[in-house]
Amino acid sequence: MLVPKRVKHRREFRGKMRGEAKGGKEVAFGEYGLQAVDSHWITNRQIEAARIAMTRYMKRGGKVWIKIFPHKSYTAKAIGVRMGSGKGAPEGWVAPVKRGKIMFEIAGVSEEVAREALRLASHKLPMKTKIVKREEMGGESNEG
Numbered sequence: 001m002l003v004p005k006r007v008k009h010r011r012e013f014r015g016k017m018r019g020e021a022k023g024g025k026e027v028a029f030g031e032y033g034l035q036a037v038d039s040h041w042i043t044n045r046q047i048e049a050a051r052i053a054m055t056r057y058m059k060r061g062g063k064v065w066i067k068i069f070p071h072k073s074y075t076a077k078a079i080g081v082r083m084g085s086g087k088g089a090p091e092g093w094v095a096p097v098k099r100g101k102i103m104f105e106i107a108g109v110s111e112e113v114a115r116e117a118l119r120l121a122s123h124k125l126p127m128k129t130k131i132v133k134r135e136e137m138g139g140e141s142n143e144g
Helices: 044-058 111-122
Strands: 032-036 040-043 063-066 072-076 089-097 102-107 129-133
Touching (some): 032 111, 044 111, 102 111
Antiparallel strands (some): 032 102, 040 089, 063 102
């Protein structure tokens, strides 16, 4: 399970989830990627479930890159506790994913296998996603 080794603050503000991702919007390492269509929090368990779904379908062939990490803690009060008396204890870890972010990448397998593996992974996530292919660099080059 993905969790940070240490953090500066145990309890964080919730933050805003509007707008698009600043970076990580192109397939960088693999050939195919799973891109977020909505903004959402993704827990470390959901990331692990998606990873297992992909690697099982690919039968240990190819390579998978996980490009998100759950560095944000979320808190919850215990059941039956009245309102007030401070913020709750840290409950788990999430990765805030904004619209347009590439979350997973795959390489080393055929297109059909990659698309099916990413489709299976997308069913484990709480958001709409789309499968994208790496854009090869065209004939233009910017060499001075």
